[in-house]
Amino acid sequence: MAQNRVVIAGAGPVGCVSAxxxxxxxxxxxxxEAGEDLELDLRASTFHPPTLDMLDQLGVANELIDQGLVCPRWQYRDTxxxxxxxxxxxxxxxxxxxxFRLQAEQFRLTQIIMKRLKVMSNVEVRFGCRVTETKQDGNGVTVxxxxxxxxxxxxxxxxxAAEGGSSHTRKTQxxxxxxxxxxxxxxxxxxxxxxxxHFEELTPIAYVTEPDDWFVFVFVSGLWRVLVPTKPGDTPEAILEDDYIQARLQKICATGQNYEIAHKTAYxxxxxxxxxxxxxxxxxxxxAAHINNPLGGMGMNGGIHDAINLCEKIIKVWSGQAGDGRAEFARYDAQRRPIAHEYVQRSTLQNKQxxxxxxxxxxxxxxxxxxRTASDPDAAREFLMNSSMIRALEKAAVLG
Ligand SMILES: Cc1cc2nc3c(=O)[nH]c(=O)nc-3n(C[C@H](O)[C@H](O)[C@H](O)COP(=O)(O)OP(=O)(O)OC[C@H]3O[C@@H](n4cnc5c(N)ncnc54)[C@H](O)[C@@H]3O)c2cc1C
Structure with a gap:
């Protein structure tokens, strides 16, 4: 079969950036895309600096920045x-x-990209199409x-396969x-x-410890998101009860009055x-390739880094510069998978601990x-090179 097209399963941030x-x-x-439209769920809200550099190369960073909140500072705090x-x-x-970190919901990125894709003559977007089967042979894939x-x-x-954590393709393959x-x-x-x-000099992103608990503050689109852990065995129904939510928020900041709640999600x-x-x-x-806890905001960012890395390789193979592509695609695995293990999994687990x-x-x-680290500019820079995922990208570049 002559080269005809690349099929992408899923129009989340990773599928859209790849496309x-x-x-x-x-x-x-x-x-x-299985959904009838782009997902509007409230998941990722933080774009790290190197991700914004990549999105800039694609010509979509400025529009995203216009819709988000630029955060040059963030904090660790203790109550x-x-x-x-x-x-x-x-x-x-x-x-x-x-x-800076940009605070903007992930759906803002997918919407900006989808607008571009819809007017490109070499792109076909099919909503309401759920991938159910994938087969391959020497010439191509049948989806x-x-x-x-x-x-x-x-x-x-x-x-x-960019269908998210429950990737059908990953499971059936x-x-x-x-x-x-x-x-x-x-x-x-x-x-x-x-x-x-109520919290002096609070930045729009803050990870907060208490002697017996912790929570995260994230400010996005005019609302404060508060992330709290619950107890093993607590059911989603119990966690989403208004009394439970009010009690958790009162413990964080006692106001004596009920909080107005705009959204709530248990996951x-x-x-x-x-x-x-x-x-x-x-x-x-x-x-579809890796999932981790959201402390540090690395899931979507790492996924976009995958997409950019993989597409560079597909482009090289497509243009005849990399033979049958086997070695080139092996490099995608060799560069991105160790980073997920050694960097993203490790950092997010350390953040949780x-x-x-x-x-x-x-x-x-x-x-x-x-x-000590924050008060020494060299040490703080090194800390930020890691937490912003710049070091992870440098490391990936020399693997494989
Ligand atoms: C509460 C929370 C906060 C988070 N905060 C951050 C953050 O600040 N920064 C960060 O980097 N990450 C964060 N993440 C992680 C981030 O949301 C994910 O890493 C990101 O959504 C992954 O993008 P994706 O495109 O791989 O998958 P998804 O966003 O899951 O997109 C998958 C798409 O595939 C479609 N699909 C599914 N099955 C099929 C099928 N069979 N056929 C066709 N289409 C299909 C879905 O409808 C969906 O549109 C957070 C996650 C959570 C839960």
């Missing part, structure tokens, strides 16, 4: 001790064109899907997704309540990485270490 990268290079793309570390991303000026018009299939040269699911669910609530009046938290990202002509990217720590001696040591 735009390939289409801009002149490669025909078909996206199959008793106040600010532990106040990180200034300006220290990364020489390493990124975007020395089966269900739609309102019944079952159908199409052929492509390659398939990018028998690719293991090893790791763990935490026994407790996490709760996110959004409220217009102004926490800045399970996993740490898993696929055993391979490359299975012949089928590639896993984003949550740090917030959960209840031993007063260990807590004091961690807080002292963070204070």
């Amino acid at each position: 735009l990268s390939l289409a801009k290079a002149g490669i025909p793309v078909t996206i199959l 008793k001790e106040g600010i532990i570390a106040d990180w200034n991303l300006g220290l990364l000026n020489n390493y990124t064109r975007h020395p 089966g899907f269900d739609s309102d018009f019944g079952a159908d299939s199409l052929r492509g040269t390659y398939l990018i 028998g690719i293991a997704f090893n790791g763990l699911t935490f026994p407790e669910m996490w709760l996110i609530v959004s409220t217009p309540f102004d926490f800045t009046q 399970s938290v996993h740490q898993r990485v696929a055993e391979t990202y490359v299975h012949g002509r089928i590639f896993l990217a984003g949550d 740090m917030l959960e720590e209840q031993n007063p001696v260990t807590r004091k040591k961690r807080h002292d270490d963070l204070r």
Whole structure:
């Protein structure tokens, strides 16, 4: 079969970034998205500096920045001790064109990209098409899907499986997704309540410890999102009860009055990485390939980094610069999978352990270490190079 197109399963941030990268290079793309439209769920809200640099290369960063909140600073705090570390991303000026975290919902990115894709003549977007079967042979892939018009299939040269954590392709291709699911669910609530009046110098992103608990503040689109862990065995119904939510918020900031709640979500938290990202002509990217807890905001960012890395390789192979592509695609796996294990999984687990720590001696040591790091510009820069995922990208570039 002559090269015909790349099929992408899923129009989340990773599927959309992949589609735009390939289409801009002149490669025909078909996206199959199970939903009738783009998802509007409230998940990722933080874009890290190198991700914004990549989105800028694709020509979509400025529109996203216009819709979001530029955050040059973020904090670790403690309810008793106040600010532990106040990180200034300006220290990364020489390493990124975007020395800040951008607070914007992930659907803003998918909407911006979808507008572009819809007017590109080499892109076909098919909503309401759920991928149900994937087969491959020496020449290409056959992707089966269900739609309102019944079952159908199409052929492509390659398939990018970007259908999220429960990727049908990953499961049906028998690719293991090893790791763990935490026994407790996490709760996110959004409220217009102004926490800045009660937490001195609060930045729009703050990870906050208490002697016996922790929570995260994130400000996005005019609302404060508060993330709290719950207890193993707590059901989603119980967690989403108004009394439960009000009690959790009152513990964080006692107002004596009910909080206005704009959104609430309870969700399970996993740490898993696929055993391979490359299975012949089928590639896993984003949550289909790796999932982690959201502390540090690395899931979507890492997924976009996958998409950019993979598409560079597809473009090279498509243009005849990399033979049959086997070695090139093996590099995608070799560059991105270790980063998910050694960097994203490790950092997000460390973030969780740090917030959960209840031993007063260990807590004091961690807080002292963070204070020392934040007060030394070289050490703080190195900390930010890691937490902003710049070091992870540097490391990936020399792998494989
Ligand atoms: C509460 C929360 C907060 C988070 N905050 C951050 C953050 O600040 N920063 C960050 O980097 N990450 C964050 N994440 C993680 C982030 O949301 C995910 O990593 C990101 O959504 C992954 O993008 P994706 O495109 O791989 O998958 P998804 O966003 O899950 O998109 C998958 C798409 O595929 C479609 N689909 C599914 N099955 C099929 C099928 N069979 N056929 C066709 N289409 C299909 C779905 O409808 C969906 O549109 C957070 C996650 C949570 C839960």
